[in-house]
Amino acid sequence: MAAKRRPTIIDVARQAGVSKSTAARVLSGGANVSPKVIEAVKLAVGELGYQRNNLAVSMRSGRSGLIGIVVPDISNPFWAEVVRGAQDASMKIKSSLLIFSSDWSLERERSHLQALVQTRVDGFLINAIGDDAEALDFANLGCPAVLLGTTADLYPGRSSVGSDIAHGVHAALDYLGQRGHGLPKLITGPQRRLARAKFVTAVNRYFIDRDIDPTEIEIEDGDYTVEGGKRAMGRFLAKARKGEHLTIFAANDLMALGAILQAREAGLDCPKDVSVMGFDGIVAGEFCVPPLTTVAKPARPIGEEAITVLDAVMSDTPDVLKRRLPCQLIERGSVKDLSKPIKLAKTG
């Protein structure tokens, strides 16, 4: 088939009987155009079905209206939510979102970054994979960037938006304390990672600030999966005293879910025999039994705020903005109330 060429502004101008300068003026809503010309051009646009070629505009203006976002995995509900927030916010600044999943691979991350630069995005959001030495060097990219999440602290010169983990941990531990729980046992992420260090540090700090020695806190490592949570819980159960009420604080919801499942398999009931506090706020926690009490990270607001900050960075604001959005405790049903001093047979 003939696959007829898309009409350009020149076609519009010819159809309207004016020069392309004049047509461009009409299209950009510029002043100083006679009413009859405006009408003629708009008519021509309608007849031809003219659609502005943003590629040409981008090249000419040096602004592509494209924003990149690189997350570990877009199919992960948390990151999907972040992307959603970013998308909503970028629509407001008339930009489109280009997404990439790095799959926690440094190599992919690098390749995505190159693609972004070559596409001439106006800026990008990224959850950087590299944790320390591997940390990627953004500086020479010469492109506005805002970091997402915890690893942002490794790049002091870059703006970032993440959740306030210390605040979330604080809220969770406050809640556990109110409900009469002592030192919780932690199920964390893999060792030697910044995310884990931040979580553990926040817990320790909380107790130190209250003159409580946190060194006795038991920790088992997971890998942020349900299976990892089950295994960690299995280890806790193996060394637990008979009849002891276990209080678990998991570093993410999937591991918390695993802990609950593992307890059930061991014949223990949550929240009667075991209390579990999660960290994330994924939807799955809403429907499990018992529904998971957790600390929700503000995923969507993180995405929105990141775009706002990026917009500021793109408008060559020189200062570095580091935003930490507060987490929110979501009380559901996986933590028992032990605060009643009298031992009683509660309605389970």
Place this chain on the structure above:
Amino acid sequence: MAAKRRPTIIDVARQAGVSKSTAARVLSGGANVSPKVIEAVKLAVGELGYQRNNLAVSMRSGRSGLIGIVVPDISNPFWAEVVRGAQDASMKIKSSLLIFSSDWSLERERSHLQALVQTRVDGFLINAIGDDAEALDFANLGCPAVLLGTTADLYPGRSSVGSDIAHGVHAALDYLGQRGHGLPKLITGPQRRLARAKFVTAVNRYFIDRDIDPTEIEIEDGDYTVEGGKRAMGRFLAKARKGEHLTIFAANDLMALGAILQAREAGLDCPKDVSVMGFDGIVAGEFCVPPLTTVAKPARPIGEEAITVLDAVMSDTPDVLKRRLPCQLIERGSVKDLSKPIKLAKTG
């Protein structure tokens, strides 16, 4: 700060002491270039940190390397998974993905579509919102498109990729039959929507093909949310006979989850008193109690396949491809096995 301009191929050429034509030849790996020139140009590229400007390439070549995808909501786990599949597949054809959420709004859909056309995407994937009269007219867009999901049938001239709902319904009903269940009660989506019609039709067809009259099947409408599922289940429970084992087949997992929760609130146990079959395969169903038996739509393969088909369409293949990917039954724990105590007598 000076914000120095990004180097162009002209800068590279100057640095290497050759013309831009020659530099371009080297960069495109073209033949007929002397070895020393190749080396000089590559050196210059390294020194200057030259990155090809894809905007210019796109304009010149008429191919942007951009693919759009419009889904109802990227934060919905199902669609996130589809997007992930599309992303992986588009990487293989060296394209980047531009995402948009339509939020089931026709107006937004239209605006996104315009943005896509103006960005000069090479093609796009879309889960069209319009169900009938509202159906969007893609034809005049003059841009390769592949439709995602059930509404694709409304556009006979367009290629599409979706799940084989009839196949999934078939698998689910086969399973229920094997486990000794009779006619299930249906919790469907809102009336007067194509998706609902497809679901109900598939159920009816299944029974008619087996000489079973499906007209007695009870249906309650939901809205694809947990709350909607709970309300629908509440209505079923209100009219259920005492001691009757209820067999529920929900048109999506969230409503199935709602049904389970509602049953529990009514003091009924799933799967002892109530059996629930879902449809979707979302992760939340994996961790609820009981874990949800469901039919998983092949979300990621749909995304991948859609890009493959789009690639074919973009290479001006004239034929229309309509792909239906098979669903997969995921047996977990929400359907009771009634086949042992009761001998099923075939009616008809």
Place this chain on the structure above:
DNA sequence: CCTCCTATTGGGAACGTTACCACAATGATT
């Protein structure tokens, strides 16, 4: 020595848009 062929290189146009400048026509001001 002249011609032809090949290998290598440079020049220029084109993709579609916008911004700037120049120009003409009109009306207002001196």
Place this chain on the structure above:
DNA sequence: AATCATTGTGGTAACGTTCCCAATAGGAGG
């Protein structure tokens, strides 16, 4: 009546790339 500002319009360059064509050099063959 001459000058000036205002309004409307058209021409052209530039963004960065690739592709086509022309041009040059050197060597081979007559």
